[in-house]
Amino acid sequence: xxxxxxxxxxxxxxxxxxxxxxxxxxxxxxxxxxxxxxxxxxxxxxxxxxxxxxxxxxxxxxxxxxxxxxxxxxxxxxxxxxxxxxxxxxxxxxxxxxxxxxxxxxxxxxxxxxxxxxxxxxxxxxxxxxxxxxxxxxxxxxxxxxxxxxxxxxxxxxxxxxxxxxxxxxxxxxxxxxxxxxxxxxxxxxxxxxxxxxxxxxxxxxxxxxxxxxxxxxxxxxxxxxxxxxxxxxxxxxxxxxxxxxxxxxxxxxxxxxxxxxxxxxxxxxxxxxxxxxxxxxxxxxxxxxxxxxxxxxxxxxxxxxxxxxxxxxxxxxxxxxxxxxxxxxxxxxxxxxxxxxxxxxxxxxxxxxxxxxxxxxxxxxxxxxxxxxxxxxxxxxxxxxxxxxxxxxxxxxxxxxxxxxxxxxxxxxxxxxxxxxxxxxxxxxxxxxxxxxxxxxxxxxxxxxxxxxxxxxxxxxxxxxxxxxxxx
Amino acid sequence: xxxxxxxxxxxxxxxxxxxxxxxxxxxxxxxxxxxxxxxxxxxxxxxxxxxxxxxxxxxxxxxxxxxxxxxxxxxxxxxxxxxxxxxxxxxxxxxxxxxxxxxxxxxxxxxxxxxxxxxxxxxxxxxxxxxxxxxxxxxxxxxxxxxxxxxxxxxxxxxxxxxxxxxxxxxxxxxxxxxxxxxxxxxxxxxxxxxxxxxxxxxxxxxxxxxxxxxxxxxxxxxxxxxxxxxxxxxxxxxxxxxxxxxxxxxxxxxxxxxxxxxxxxxxxxxxxxxxxxxxxxxxxxxxxxxxxxxxxxxxxxxxxxxxxxxxxxxxxxxxxxxxxxxxxxxxxxxxxxxxxxxxxxxxxxxxxxxxxxxxxxxxxxxxxxxxxxxxxxxxxxxxxxxxxxxxxxxxxxxxxxxxxxxxxxxxxxxxxxxxxxxxxxxxxxxxxxxxxxxxxxxxxxxxxxxxxxxxxxxxxxxxxxxxxxxxx
Numbered sequence: 015x016x017x018x019x020x021x022x023x024x025x026x027x028x029x030x031x032x033x034x035x036x037x038x039x040x041x042x043x044x045x046x047x048x049x050x051x052x053x054x055x056x057x058x059x060x061x062x063x064x065x066x067x068x069x070x071x072x073x074x075x076x077x078x079x080x081x082x083x084x085x086x087x088x089x090x091x092x093x094x095x096x097x098x099x100x101x102x103x104x105x106x107x108x109x110x111x112x113x114x115x116x117x118x119x120x121x122x123x124x125x126x127x128x129x130x131x132x133x134x135x136x137x138x139x140x141x142x143x144x145x146x147x148x149x150x151x152x153x154x155x156x157x158x159x160x161x162x163x164x165x166x167x168x169x170x171x172x173x174x175x176x177x178x179x180x181x182x183x184x185x186x187x188x189x190x191x192x193x194x195x196x197x198x199x200x201x202x203x204x205x206x207x208x209x210x211x212x213x214x215x216x217x218x219x220x221x222x223x224x225x226x227x228x229x230x231x232x233x234x235x236x237x238x239x240x241x242x243x244x245x246x247x248x249x250x251x252x253x254x255x256x257x258x259x260x261x262x263x264x265x266x267x268x269x270x271x272x273x274x275x276x277x278x279x280x281x282x283x284x285x286x287x288x289x290x291x292x293x294x295x296x297x298x299x300x301x302x303x304x305x306x307x308x309x310x311x312x313x314x315x316x317x318x319x320x321x322x323x324x325x326x327x328x329x330x331x332x333x334x335x336x337x338x339x340x341x342x343x344x345x346x347x348x349x350x351x352x353x354x355x356x357x358x359x360x361x362x363x364x365x366x367x368x369x370x371x372x373x374x375x376x377x378x379x380x381x382x383x384x385x386x387x388x389x390x391x392x393x394x395x396x397x398x399x400x401x402x403x404x405x406x407x408x409x410x411x412x413x414x415x416x417x418x419x420x421x422x423x424x425x426x427x428x429x430x431x432x433x434x435x436x437x438x439x440x441x442x443x444x445x446x447x448x449x450x451x452x453x454x455x456x457x458x459x460x461x462x463x464x465x466x467x468x469x470x471x472x473x474x475x476x477x478x479x480x481x482x483x484x485x486x487x
Numbered sequence: 488x489x490x491x492x493x494x495x496x497x498x499x500x501x502x503x504x505x506x507x508x509x510x511x512x513x514x515x516x517x518x519x520x521x522x523x524x525x526x527x528x529x530x531x532x533x534x535x536x537x538x539x540x541x542x543x544x545x546x547x548x549x550x551x552x553x554x555x556x557x558x559x560x561x562x563x564x565x566x567x568x569x570x571x572x573x574x575x576x577x578x579x580x581x582x583x584x585x586x587x588x589x590x591x592x593x594x595x596x597x598x599x600x601x602x603x604x605x606x607x608x609x610x611x612x613x614x615x616x617x618x619x620x621x622x623x624x625x626x627x628x629x630x631x632x633x634x635x636x637x638x639x640x641x642x643x644x645x646x647x648x649x650x651x652x653x654x655x656x657x658x659x660x661x662x663x664x665x666x667x668x669x670x671x672x673x674x675x676x677x678x679x680x681x682x683x684x685x686x687x688x689x690x691x692x693x694x695x696x697x698x699x700x701x702x703x704x705x706x707x708x709x710x711x712x713x714x715x716x717x718x719x720x721x722x723x724x725x726x727x728x729x730x731x732x733x734x735x736x737x738x739x740x741x742x743x744x745x746x747x748x749x750x751x752x753x754x755x756x757x758x759x760x761x762x763x764x765x766x767x768x769x770x771x772x773x774x775x776x777x778x779x780x781x782x783x784x785x786x787x788x789x790x791x792x793x794x795x796x797x798x799x800x801x802x803x804x805x806x807x808x809x810x811x812x813x814x815x816x817x818x819x820x821x822x823x824x825x826x827x828x829x830x831x832x833x834x835x836x837x838x839x840x841x842x843x844x845x846x847x848x849x850x851x852x853x854x855x856x857x858x859x860x861x862x863x864x865x866x867x868x869x870x871x872x873x874x875x876x877x878x879x880x881x882x883x884x885x886x887x888x889x890x891x892x893x894x895x896x897x898x899x900x901x902x903x904x905x906x907x908x909x910x911x912x913x914x915x916x917x918x919x920x921x922x923x924x925x926x927x928x929x930x931x932x933x934x935x936x937x938x939x940x941x942x943x944x945x946x947x948x949x950x951x952x953x954x955x956x957x958x959x960x
Contacts, residue, residue, distance in 0.1 A: 046734065047733070244523060261520060
C-alpha cells in the first residue's frame with residue numbers, strides 16, 4: 015500500500031501540472047495577443063518536456079512494478095487506477111523527449127497559422143506547417159504502436175482516443191453507415207425542402223445572443239453565473255470546452271445572422287462542460303477521474319445538443335424564454351416551425367452546424383482523409399482537392415473556398431489525428447444511452463416539456479459522468 | 488564560455504516556466520470561476536515548488552561557481568547577468584521548499600478571501616487568512632536577511648523590490664515628505680475648492696468607457712488592436728498589469744459614475760504595459776530582461792498617468808477624441824475645466840484615484856503599517872483601526888467602511904509586503920527622469936499638443952524600458 019500511496023502522490027503532481035497546462039492552452043485559444051504566439055510556443059514546448067520527464071520518471075516505473083507485483087490489497091478502483099498509470103507510463107516512455115517538445119512547438123505554430131489561413135481562406139498558408147506537424151505525428155504514431163498493441167500507425171493514435179478501437183472496425187461501421195446514409199439524406203432532403211427556415215438567418219445582435227446562450231447553458235445545468243460557479247463562457251474561432259472539475263470553460267462562436275450556431279453549439283459545449291464538472295470529485299487527482307474515451311465525451315455533448323436540444327419537448331418549455339432574449343426576432347415563428355427548422359435535413363458545408371443525419375458523412379470524409387494521409391496515399395497539399403471531391407460525392411455539396419472546406423476545423427492544427435471518428439462513435443453511444451434512459455425514466459420527455467431538464471441531466475451525471483474513467487467504453 | 492552557455496540554457500527554461508505561471512496567475516485575477524480557487528491554489532503551490540526546485544538546482548550552483556571563477560571572457564552584459572543569477576540562486580536557496588508551496592497556496596486562498604471581504608466590506612473575513620500569510624511572509628523575511636545582506640526582516644523584503652533600499656532611507660524620505668505634504672495638502676485643498684468637478688461623476692455607460700480606454704491606451708502606444716498586437720485589456724477588481732515581452736495584459740476597473748478611474752487607471756497600466764513590451768528583446772530569456780526595480784516600474788506607469796496624462800498639452804489634442812467616445816456627457820465641459828478637474832488636490836479614501844499631491848500620504852500610511860506589522864507592534868486585527876486613524880490624521884478623511892479603507896488594495900493578499908514604497912519612490916524617479924527628458928526634448932509638451940505622444944514615449948523606451956534590468960536604480 016505504501017508504494018501505491020507514493021505512486022498516487024506522483025500522479026497527483028503530474029495531473030496538477032497537466033491541468034495547469036490546460037489553462038495555458040485554453041488561453042492560447044481564447045485570449046492570447048497575436049504577437050505572443052512564438053513566445054507561447056516556447057513556453058508550451060518547455061512545459062510539455064517537463065511533463066514528459068515527470069511521467070517517465072524511472073521512480074514511477076519502480077513503484078508501478080512494486081504495486082503490480084503485490085496488488086491483492088488494492089480495491090477495484092485502485093486496480094483500475096494502476097492499470098491506467100501503467101498505460102500512461104508506457105505510452106510516454108515510448109516517446110522521445112525531443113519529439114514531445116518539437117510537437118508542442120509545432121502545434122502552437124500550426125494553430126496560429128491555421129487561424130490566419132482560415133480567416134483568409136488560403137490553404138497554402140497552413141499547408142507547410144501542417145506538413146511539419148504531420149511528419150511529427152507520424153513519428154509519434156510509429157512509436158506508439160508497440161505500447162498500444164496496434165498494428166497500424168493510425169490505429170495507435172485512434173486507440174488513444176478510443177481504447178480498443180481499430181480502423182478495421184471503424185471502416186466497417188462507417189462504410190455501412192455511409193451506404194445507408196447517402197440515399198437517406200437524398201430522400202429526407204427532398205422531404206424537408208418545404209420546411210420554413212428563413213428565420214434561421216434573422217439578424218440577432220451578438221449581445222443578445224450572448225445573454226441567450228448564458229441563460230440556455232445555465233438552464234441545462236452548466237453554472238456560469240452563481241457565486242459558486244465552476245464554469246465560464248468565452249468566444250473563440252472554433253468552439254471547444256476545456257474542463258478540469260471545478261474549472262470548466264466552454265466557448266461559442268457567434269454569428270449575427272446565424273443564431274442556431276450559438277444555440278446548438280452552446281448546447282453541445284454545455285454537454286461537455288456538465289460532464290467535465292460532474293466526475294467523482296474524490297478522483298480529482300487520479301487518472302480515474304479523466305475521460306473514458308473521446309467518443310464517450312462526444313456522446314455527452316451530442317446527447318444534450320441533439321437528443322435533448324432538438325426535441326420538441328425541450329422547446330415546449332424553453333421557446334418562450336428564447337423569445338424573451340431575441341427582442342422580437344422570432345415573433346412570427348411558431349413553436350412548431352422553430353422545432354422543424356432545428357431538425358431539418360439538408361447537406362451543408364460546415365460540420366458543427368450539420369444536422370443529425372448528414373453529420374456522420376462530414377466525419378466519414380475526414381476519417382477517410384486521415385486514413386489516406388497515414389497510409390501515404392495523400393499529401394497535405396492535396397487535402398482540399400480530395401475534401402471538395404468527397405463533399406460533392408457524398409453530400410452533393412459544392413465547396414467554394416477552403417475556409418468553408420478543409421480549413422473549417424482546428425483539430426489537425428492541434429495534431430488531433432484519430433479524433434474525428436469519436437464524434438460519430440459518440441452519436442452511436444448516445445443512441446445506446448438513450449435506450450437505457452427510456453427504461454429508467456420513461457417520462458423523461460414529459461419532464462422536459464414542463465421545464466425539468468434536471469431529471470435527464472442528473473441521470474447522465476449519475477450513470478455516465480460520475481464514473482469518469484472507471485471503465486473502457 | 489561553455490559553462491556560461493549552459494547556465495543561460497537553464498535560466499531560459501526557468502524564465503519560460505515562470506512566465507507560464509504568470510499567465511496562470513493573471514487568469515486567477517481575471518477569469519477564474521469562483522469555485523476553482525482551491526483547485527488553483529493546489530496547482531500554483533505545485534508549480535511554485537517545481538520552480539523553486541529548478542532555481543535551486545545544485546547544477547546551477549556549480550555552473551555559477553565555474554563562471555564566476557573565470558569571468559574575463561564575459562562582456563559587461565554577461566557579467567551583470569551572472570550577478571543577477573547569483574542573487575536569484577542565493578535568495579531561492581535560502582528558502583525551504585515547504586515554505587514556498589505553503590505561501591503559494593496561502594496566497595491563492597487569501598486572494599479569494601480578500602475578494603469576498605472587499606465585496607462585503609468585512610475585514611474579519613480576510614483577517615484570519617492574512618494572519619496566516621503574514622506569518623509565512625515573516626518567515627520568508629527571516630530567511631532572506633542573510634542573502635540580501637540586510638539587518639531587518641522588513642528590509643529583506645524591501646530590498647527585493649528595490650535593490651539596496653532600506654527602511655532607514657525610506658523612513659527618512661517619507662518623514663520629510665509627510666511633514667511637507669500635510670500642510671501643502673491643506674493649503675491646496677482650500678485653493679482647489681472652487682474648481683468644478685461635478686462632471687467627474689457623470690454617468691458614462693461602461694460599454695462607452697471600454698471603447699474610450701481602448702482608444703486611449705492605443706493612442707499612447709500600447710497596441711491591443713492591430714493584427715500584430717502584443718497586448719490586451721481585461722477587467723478586474725483591482726487594476727494591474729501582467730507583462731512578459733510580447734504577451735502583455737493590463738486590466739481596468741470600470742465604474743459607471745467615475746470615468747476618471749478608467750482614464751487615469753488606464754493610462755497608469757498602459758505605462759506599465761509599454762515598458763513591459765519594450766525591453767531589449769534579445770534578453771527575453773535572461774534575468775537581464777526583467778525589471779530593474781518595482782520603483783522603476785512604477786515610475787514608468789506614473790510618468791504616463793501623471794506627467795503625460797494630466798498635462799494640459801496632452802488634453803489639448805485628446806480631449807476632442809474623448810468627447811467622441813462619451814456621447815455628449817462632456818458637452819458642457821470646457822477643455823480647461825476638464826484639465827483642472829484632472830489635477831484637483833483633494834484628500835480622498837482611495838489610493839488609485841488619489842491626486843498627485845495626496846498620493847504619497849496614502850503610501851506612507853501603508854508603509855508605516857507594514858513597518859509596525861513586521862516589528863510586531865501591530866496585529867492584523869488592528870490594521871483597520873490604525874488605518875482609519877492615520878487617514879484622519881494625515882489626510883483629514885473619515886473612513887466609513889473597510890472596503891474603502893484597509894481592504895481597498897490587493898497587495899497584502901498577494902504577500903506583496905515592501906512593495907508600496909515603490910509607488911512613491913517611482914514618483915520621485917519620474918520627476919528625475921522628467922528633468923533629463925526636458926534637456927533632451929525641450930519641446931516635448933508642444934509635441935503632445937499636436938497629438939505626438941510618440942516622441943516622449945520613444946524617449947522612455949530608449950532610455951529606460953529597453954535597458955530593462957541592466958542597472959540597479
